Amino acid sequence: MKSINFLKIITIFFVLSFKQSYSMEKIRFLYKDLITLPNDTLKPNKKKNSNLSLAIIPPAIKASGDQFYCPQTTINVVTSILITHDPLEPGTDAGYVQISSGYSGGSDQLALSNSAAHPSVTTSWDAVAGKLKIFSATGGNISYADLEDAIKDVVFSNSSATASGIKTFSITIGNANYLPSTQHYYLFVPSIGITWTAAKAAAEASNYYGLQGYLATILSADEAKLIGEQASGTGWIGGSDAETEGVWKWVTGPEAGTVFWNGAVNGSTPNFAFWNTGEPNNQGNEDYAHITQPGVGIKGSWNDLSNTGDTSGNYQPKGYVVEYGGMPGEATLEIAASTKITIPVATPAANPSPVCDSGTFTFSATPTAGSTISWYDAAVGGNLLATGNTYTTPTLNITTTYYVDAGCELNRKSVVATVNITPSTPVAVSSTVYNCGSGNVTIEANSNIGTINWFTSSIGGNSIHTGNNFTTPTVSSNTTYYAEASNGTCINTTRTPVNIVIYTPPAVTDETVILCQYQKVNLDAGIAGMTYKWSTGETAQIITVTASGTYTVGVTSPAPESCTSRKTIIVDEHLIPVIKRVTVNGTTATIYLANEADYYEYSVDGLNFQDSNVFYNVPAGLRTAFAQGKNGCGGDTLNFVVLVFPEFFTPNNDSFNDVWEVDGMENYPQAEITIFDRYGKLIAQLKGPQMSWDGTFNKTPLPASDYWYALKIDDTHPVFKGHFSLKR
Incomplete structure (x- = not known):
């Protein structure tokens, strides 16, 4: 607040009386108690002692400098600048140059060049806002003359080789951010915990060089970036859906009543909106728009809060954003100018x-x-x-x-x-390729440049393969493929044929042959007039081997075919059977061999052979067991005796079963049979020529009963025991 005393007023009139060009309309006598000057914007007005006050005319800035710019160089932000000001106000707190649109944090920078030429001026660079502050080096006001000279030497630079687009510079006297695209001013006012309604009232009670304030309304991406990102303004803005839930309107400033969002998270945007992810959620009474706290979600985006917000944390109001300009009847201020650079x-x-x-x-x-x-x-x-x-x-x-x-x-x-370059006609590595039997065949052709495409016809058709080497599908008969060279869209239409000739390889059949033990066997490749190569190294059609195993032979047809087929012969050695023993149980005989195998057969009469080694109802007496290979690989024999013990006899002189005797005992002349009664009394002993019992004891007939026997053939055989019945 400036106090203008009577002496200053007289001095002004004196000066103006000699300067006819200065309009008297620029001096206004205001009959009121309070006045807000530009330098005191948003500060409480101070009471004056006099009812007569003098309004200072705001300064006016005119600048030019729409230029082309190449990245990684420096350029002055203005080519000319003129600041006109009220003689009563020769200076100001500070001036500001800001990259107000197109700002790239980290690569864009403003600086004062030739600082030695401006000893009374100092600067401060705000990298977040993209804003250079120019102020007095001594702490007082900076004169407009010094400010004008300094702005002429402010330069812009960008460190990125890939920078593009347009950068707009705002040159202002006041601290508020100026956006050339709207010609409005924006100021973030810190106020921890302020409610939305209180912020709205405070914004509307403020003015900036005579412009009426209001909670900011954001209609474009340029505004959103300047307010939400570069101004670091995490606070209230002028949007609300308090009137109709889910219908968000701007309710402040000249845009009051404009709908910018319909619905909840997935609502529609009839006008610009920049909600954070998941917003607005329309929960509870969250009816007021707020710029999101830095570090929460999308930088500079909006969320919806209640009138009070939270009492602490990320969703506690930290202030509000005031916008100036655009209200009905307001004069256009000239306290800001803009220039721009375009990266061509x-x-x-x-x-x-x-x-x-x-x-x-x-x-x-x-x-x-x-x-x-x-x-x-x-x-x-x-x-x-x-x-x-x-x-x-x-x-x-x-x-x-x-x-x-x-x-x-x-x-x-x-x-x-x-x-x-149009390639030359392809050259086949081999114009004819031979293959033994059906199968896949690899053919090859080359050209001086480009790509080889393969076709099934000499003209037309579609390529079936691309590449110098082509492995065909299965080929079972003589076939021709054609190679064509292309280099991009340049095609040599002369195709080179590659013939595939299929030879029939020798027809061989694998087999298994039998080798008898201690003998030898001939192996035959099976086809005459060929070339042979056995796994033994031999080269004859027929070879002789003496050992079992797997033998192979490559059978190759004569040139030019020279096709080889491989035959496998398995030699299976069959051993000569060796009878180890024959066991007899009554009339059942079982033949056991030293080595059992499924290629043996058995007999107990030498005429009738069977696969089983077990024989039933073998007649009593001396018998012979036979074992032989089914394939004629020799055999073996072994004698055995079948003894038949009668279960009863009837000594009644009818010529049938009159004595008890063991059939086959004649084969064991040294054998002895002892007979006992049921009480263990020795009744008879049979041996030598007397090998039958007539049912008497001391020539006295014994009664009908069961009697027991014990047969001892010799010391090498077990004792046979049993019983029989004597019937009268």
Whole structure:
């Protein structure tokens, strides 16, 4: 707040009386108690002792400097600047230059060059806001003259080689952020815990150089970026759905009543909206829009809160964003100016189609508006070939790369004129390929350049394989394939045939032959007039072997076929049977061999052979067991005796069963039979020529009863025991 005493007023009138060009309309006598000056914006008004006050005319800034810029260089943000101001106010707290749109944090920067020429000025760079503050080095106000001189030396730089687009600079006197696209001013006011309704009232009670304040309304991405990201404003903005749940409107400023969102999370956007993911959730009474706390969700996006928000944490209100400008009847301020730079880029059209062998090409490119296209023969430096949006090459016979830019060598883009050489007629590695029997055949052809495509016909048709080597499907008869060479769209239509001739290999059959023990066997390859190679190393058609095993022979037909078939012969050795023993149980005899095998057969009469080694109802007496190989590989015999013990006898002199005797005992002349009664009394002993019992004891007939016997053949045989009945 400035106090203007009577002496200052007289001085002003004195000065103005000699300066006719200064309009008296610029001096207003205000009959009121309070006044807010530009430097006191958003500060409480101070009471004056006099009812007469003088309003300071706001300064006016005019700047020019719409320029082209190449990345990784520096450029002045203005080419000229003029600040006009009220004589009563020769200076201000500070001036500001901000990258208000297109800002790239981390690569864009503003700085004061030639600082030695500005000893009374210092600067401060805010990398988050993209804003350079220019103020007095001594701590007081900076004069408008010094500020004007300093702004002339403010330079912009970008460190990224891939930077593009347009950067807009705002040059302002006040601290509020100025956005040229809206010509409005934006200011974040910190106020921990303030409610939305209180923030709305405070915003509307504020003014900025005479502009009425209101909670910010955001209608574009430029505004969202400047307010939500560069201003670090995590606070209330002027949106609400308190009137109708889910229908969000701007309820402040000149946009009051404008709907920008219908529905919940997946609602529609009739106007610009920038909700955070999952917002607005329309839960409870969350009816007021708030810029999200940094670090929560999408930077600079919005969420919905209740009127009070949370009492702490990420969803506690930290302040509010005031917007100035656009209210009905307001005069346009000139406390801000803007310039811009454009990074010129040439956008080439798609490369022209390739040509065969030689030709010319016409390239085209679209420049950034106002810039000029230049065509070069190198990515850096090189020769300038032409200017303009199109360029037609001379006749080319090799592929050539050209480069185009719109004023920045760093931003050159490459374009390619592709010249494809028509390949020579393919040369087959072998014009005829022979194969023994049906199967897959690999054929090959080459050309000086490009790709080989394979066809089933000499003209037309579709390629069935691409590549120098082609493994065919199964071929069972003579077939011809054709190789064609292409290099891109350049095709040599003369196709090279490759013939496949199928030979029939020798027909062989695997077999198994029997080798008798201690003998030898001949192995026959089976086809005469061939070339043979046995696994034994022998080369005859027939070979002789003496050992079992698996033998193979390669049977090769005569040239030119020279087809080889492989025959396998399994030699299975059969041993000569050796009878180990014969066991007799009554009239059942079982023949046992030293080595059992399924190729043996058995007999007990030498005439009738069977696969089983067990025989039933063998007649009593001396018998012979036979074992032989089914394939005639020899045999073996062994005698055995079958003894038949009668179960009863009837000594009644009727000539039938009158005595008890063991059939077959005649084969054991040394044998002895002892007979006992049921009480163990020895009744008779039979041996030698007397091998039967007539049923008497001391020539006295014994009664009908059961009697027991014990037969001892010799010391090598077990004792046979049993019983029989004497019947009268």
